[in-house]
Amino acid sequence: MEVKTIIGVILKTPTGFEYGLVIALALFVLVLFIIAKYLQTIKTKKVHESQMLLFKAKQLGLTNFQFKVLRGITEMLNTAKPYEIMHKPDLFEKSITSFLNFMNNYQMKDVEHHSSLLDISRDIVITYEKIYNHSETQKPLSAFSDIVQDKLVYFLTASKDVFIGKLTRDIDRNLMINVFIGRKKIAPEITDNEIEVHMWRSGDAEYTFNVNVQRLDENVIYISEPEELNRKNAVRTPFVDVIIPCEIHFKSEDKSEPAKKLPTTIFKLNEHEFVIRTKHKLNFSSDYKVDFTLNDFNIASDAKIIADRTISQENIYYYTYKFQNLSDAAKGIILKYITDRL
Numbered sequence: 042m043e044v045k046t047i048i049g050v051i052l053k054t055p056t057g058f059e060y061g062l063v064i065a066l067a068l069f070v071l072v073l074f075i076i077a078k079y080l081q082t083i084k085t086k087k088v089h090e091s092q093m094l095l096f097k098a099k100q101l102g103l104t105n106f107q108f109k110v111l112r113g114i115t116e117m118l119n120t121a122k123p124y125e126i127m128h129k130p131d132l133f134e135k136s137i138t139s140f141l142n143f144m145n146n147y148q149m150k151d152v153e154h155h156s157s158l159l160d161i162s163r164d165i166v167i168t169y170e171k172i173y174n175h176s177e178t179q180k181p182l183s184a185f186s187d188i189v190q191d192k193l194v195y196f197l198t199a200s201k202d203v204f205i206g207k208l209t210r211d212i213d214r215n216l217m218i219n220v221f222i223g224r225k226k227i228a229p230e231i232t233d234n235e236i237e238v239h240m241w242r243s244g245d246a247e248y249t250f251n252v253n254v255q256r257l258d259e260n261v262i263y264i265s266e267p268e269e270l271n272r273k274n275a276v277r278t279p280f281v282d283v284i285i286p287c288e289i290h291f292k293s294e295d296k297s298e299p300a301k302k303l304p305t306t307i308f309k310l311n312e313h314e315f316v317i318r319t320k321h322k323l324n325f326s327s328d329y330k331v332d333f334t335l336n337d338f339n340i341a342s343d344a345k346i347i348a349d350r351t352i353s354q355e356n357i358y359y360y361t362y363k364f365q366n367l368s369d370a371a372k373g374i375i376l377k378y379i380t381d382r383l
Contacts, residue, residue, distance in 0.1 A: 093124045107168045130173045137221045158203045162195035169193045176244035196238040222260040246275040278312040281382045287333035340371045
């Protein structure tokens with residue numbers, strides 16, 4: 042059908058098919074717009090989740106490499122909600138095998154493959170512990186029986202193979218490790234041989250022990266009870282706020298003058314260092330001794346200035362000292378004092 046306009050132009054009236062085509066095209070454009078908005082929303086949410094993941098990781102004290110491990114593990118999940126992993130250890134565990142397979146493929150030609158994989162496994166375990174078993178400080182283990190059930194560990198076999206698993210007990214109280222098995226299988230020869238097991242406790246230290254494998258059942262190895270735990274790489278304790286009177290002894294730059302004594306106060310303390318606040322400017326190169334009493338125990342030690350900060354308006358100096366020759370008894374007193382106040 043044709044329609045003649047007042048200016049003499051003849052227009053053709055669209056057919057039903059042409060109306061339908063226009064409507065379909067408009068709906069197609071609308072659908073594309075909705076899909077684009079949805080994908081943009083998903084992308085924005087994923088970026089936000091990633092930022093939250095980074096923030097939480099730094100808050101928990103993860104190193105840059107450990108955050109890369111965490112990000113790699115979350116990418117294995119291919120989820121729009123990576124931050125979800127911070128509350129679900131089963132998701133983390135689910136990705137360990139895929140992550141180790143990736144690292145095995147990436148480092149196949151590395152002659153020091155077992156060493157690098159050992160370091161990566163250590164960071165995976167530390168990352169897991171910092172996220173799900175976070176603690177500022179914990180009392181050191183006195184015996185193997187103090188270990189909590191379901192502890193993530195990594196171990197090295199006699200053939201230099203590295204595996205990660207969960208240390209636990211079965212219903213008969215037999216000690217076992219549920220191993221996260223990937224493409225690399227456990228060799229049957231592991232039975233009756235010794236393995237070196239590593240575990241890490243947040244707020245405490247890394248522990249190692251050597252045990253014999255009693256039997257292998259697919260991805261589960263049963264091990265004997267270790268006779269000895271080796272504690273190493275202790276975690277640095279945080280500073281606690283204190284008010285402890287002390288005396289700083291030092292010699293002036295003029296060696297002919299007698300030693301000087303500066304009465305002051307320790308107001309921050311950790312296992313290895315302390316911070317004082319004073320109006321006296323001190324020299325980094327001088328030899329210092331500190332003397333104070335803690336829980337009725339007199340502590341005296343050489344000390345060295347390792348950092349300073351100045352508030353010029355008030356003419357106040359902050360000096361961070363490092364203990365240099367603390368006795369084992371003094372270390373124990375300080376550690377207990379800090380632990381009781383965390």
